[in-house]
Amino acid sequence: DQQVKQNSPSLSVQEGRISILNCDYTNSMFDYFLWYKKYPAEGPTFLISISSIKDKNEDGRFTVFLNKSAKHLSLHIVPSQPGDSAVYFCAASSDRGSTLGRLYFGRGTQLTVWP
Amino acid sequence: NAGVMQNPRHLVRRRGQEARLRCSPMKGHSHVYWYRQLPEEGLKFMVYLQKENIIDESGMPKERFSAEFPKEGPSILRIQQVVRGDSAAYFCASSLGHNSYEQYFGPGTRLTVT
Numbered sequence: 597d598q599q600v601k602q603n604s605p606s607l608s609v610q611e612g613r614i615s616i617l618n619c620d621y622t623n624s625m626f627d628y629f630l631w632y633k634k635y636p637a638e639g640p641t642f643l644i645s646i647s648s649i650k651d652k653n654e655d656g657r658f659t660v661f662l663n664k665s666a667k668h669l670s671l672h673i674v675p676s677q678p679g680d681s682a683v684y685f686c687a688a689s690s691d692r693g694s695t696l697g698r699l700y701f702g703r704g705t706q707l708t709v710w711p
Numbered sequence: 712n713a714g715v716m717q718n719p720r721h722l723v724r725r726r727g728q729e730a731r732l733r734c735s736p737m738k739g740h741s742h743v744y745w746y747r748q749l750p751e752e753g754l755k756f757m758v759y760l761q762k763e764n765i766i767d768e769s770g771m772p773k774e775r776f777s778a779e780f781p782k783e784g785p786s787i788l789r790i791q792q793v794v795r796g797d798s799a800a801y802f803c804a805s806s807l808g809h810n811s812y813e814q815y816f817g818p819g820t821r822l823t824v825t
Contacts, residue, residue, distance in 0.1 A: 600753075628812040639715070639802050639816035640754070685753060689812050697806075698744065698767065699814060701753035 599623045600688050602702035609709050615673040617705050619686030622667065626688040630699065631660060631671045634683045643684075644671070676709045683707070713738045715805050715817035716785075723823045724793050732788040732820045736805030743786045744814055745771075745778060748800045760786060793824045 601620045609615045619629075627648040632640035646653040646660045646669070653660050659672045673680055686702040716735040724730050736743050742761055746754040756770040760780040771778065775793075780786040790797055800821050804814035 602753075630812065632816075637818075637821075639717075639804075639818045642813050642815060645813060687754075691812075697742065697759045698756040698770065699746075699754075699804075700756070701746075703751070703753040 597622075598703075599626075600686055600700045600702040602684075602686055602705050604705050605703070606706040606708070609676045609707065611678055611709055611711050612675045615671075615676045615680065615707055615709065617671040617673075617684050617686075617707065619669045619671075619702055620667055621669075621688050621700075623688070623690070623700075624667070625690045626700075627691055628689045629660070629662060629669050630687045630689070631658075632685040632687060632701075633680075634685060634704070640685055673707075676707075678709050678711060681707055681709050715803060715815055717801075717803050717817035717820050719820060720818060721821050721823070723825060725825055726794055727792050730790040730793050730797070730822055732790075732801050732803075732822070733785045734788070734803030734805075734817060735785045736803075737815055740805035740807055740815075742766075742806045742808055743780050744804045744806070745786075745788050746802045746804065748802065748819075750799075754802060757788070790822075793822070795824050798822055798824045 630645040631643040634640045662669045683704040685704045687699040745757040748754045758771045758778045759767040775791045777789045800819045802819045804816045806814045
């Protein structure tokens with residue numbers, strides 16, 4: 597069962613424009629959400645996170661928005677740069693129950709930023 | 712480099728052989744997680760360990776797979792009698808503790824079973 601879903605396998609954006617990557621989840625027990633960036637043949641790199649008690653977290657060019665009622669989060673990258681081209685994974689975690697500690701990942705979205 | 716270390720980076724095994732994957736967590740981190748990524752898929756949780764303890768192995772196949780994180784040395788993911796379906800990228804991550812949600816990943820081991 598895919599509890600974290602990234603429905604867009606790819607996104608293409610021109611340099612300087614905004615990139616918006618979307619993520620939906622089904623488990624209401626999730627209380628922490630993370631975005632990771634991954635280049636080919638490398639491990640995922642932590643990018644930004646948000647707790648369920650917030651609806652927005654910003655770090656430089658990256659902003660994550662959380663809509664708990666819709667079980668939806670998004671990552672905004674402004675302005676987009678060619679070096680941002682990578683696969684972006686959304687992940688979720690719960691601090692309760694038997695799944696403590698594990699991250700649930702979406703399938704990823706390949707972002708391509710062209711000049 | 713104080714990041715998560717994994718070795719080997721690439722491992723080729725014939726069907727029926729054993730594969731041993733190693734992971735050294737970031738300095739100061741005592742929690743280790745193993746994930747597997749199949750082609751075109753996201754990362755799937757396998758096992759969560761602390762020093763000398765398996766906390767959660769519910770994501771790991773019941774047979775042929777085992778993991779340990781001894782008091783001294785790296786964490787080991789062991790796959791016995793490998794099959795072609797075990798071919799994947801195996802990633803290790805570490806964190807300060809289960810209350811520290813951010814997990815930091817190593818570069819992965821790409822296992823190919825021929």
